Amino acid sequence: MSRTRIKICGLTREADVDAAVAAGADAIGFVFYAKSPRHVTPQRAAELARRLPPFVTPVGLFVNASEAQLAEGLAALPNMLVQFHGDESPADCERPGRPFLRAARMEPGFDLLDFVQQYSNAQAILLDAHVDGYGGGGKVFDWSLIPRNVHSPVVLSGGLHAGNVAEGILRVRPWAVDVSSGVEEAKGLKDAALIRQFCDAVREADARIADLQT
Numbered sequence: 001m002s003r004t005r006i007k008i009c010g011l012t013r014e015a016d017v018d019a020a021v022a023a024g025a026d027a028i029g030f031v032f033y034a035k036s037p038r039h040v041t042p043q044r045a046a047e048l049a050r051r052l053p054p055f056v057t058p059v060g061l062f063v064n065a066s067e068a069q070l071a072e073g074l075a076a077l078p079n080m081l082v083q084f085h086g087d088e089s090p091a092d093c094e095r096p097g098r099p100f101l102r103a104a105r106m107e108p109g110f111d112l113l114d115f116v117q118q119y120s121n122a123q124a125i126l127l128d129a130h131v132d133g134y135g136g137g138g139k140v141f142d143w144s145l146i147p148r149n150v151h152s153p154v155v156l157s158g159g160l161h162a163g164n165v166a167e168g169i170l171r172v173r174p175w176a177v178d179v180s181s182g183v184e185e186a187k188g189l190k191d192a193a194l195i196r197q198f199c200d201a202v203r204e205a206d207a208r209i210a211d212l213q214t
């Protein structure tokens, strides 16, 4: 039975990185989008990422970044997984030997199957709500918009928290879940207890799925 992976996004402090790792996060997201209240520089992200133990992936999040900005991020964090969360085309996302996540901003009428086909080289498609400011909006989108036959690993995102993530996992069966606002005391400032509660809720959902499969 596959375990739902967990990405905690928008970290800016050492204690929050430590709390996410201790709670069992599989990936830690650093926001390189300057307009975000969770923005960190690549140098700060590299400093924070040095606290990560093996098998916890640093994710670098970009929104319509220039080549120079992307190069700066990759120089600081060569092992990061890149997440494109703006209006990037498939060609903007693809680099030899460089896996990437591509965010899809879900809203009624959005053709996710066509989007997945366009970004067929993405390692996964992160399904987020369509919000002002591209992301980090703390808004849940209508999960019934997700077709059943999505031919890509899916990261469910958008307004998740300990109280709704289990339902999202049971309904969508994503490869992973992603959260920012739902584990914060303020934008960019994570709450260790909320992180723990979120990760516990994910594990409880996985246990319920395992029971259903026996």
Ligand SMILES: O=C(O)c1ccccc1NCC(=O)[C@H](O)[C@H](O)COP(=O)(O)O
Residues within 6 Å of the ligand: 009, 010, 029, 031, 033, 036, 037, 038, 061, 063, 085, 128, 133, 134, 135, 136, 137, 138, 139, 157, 158, 159, 160, 178, 179, 180, 181, 182
């Ligand atoms: O986190 C941000 O501030 C942000 C800003 C602009 C683009 C993307 C951003 N975050 C990307 C993420 O992967 C978030 O975790 C995702 O949008 C979900 O956020 P939330 O709904 O607050 O859990």
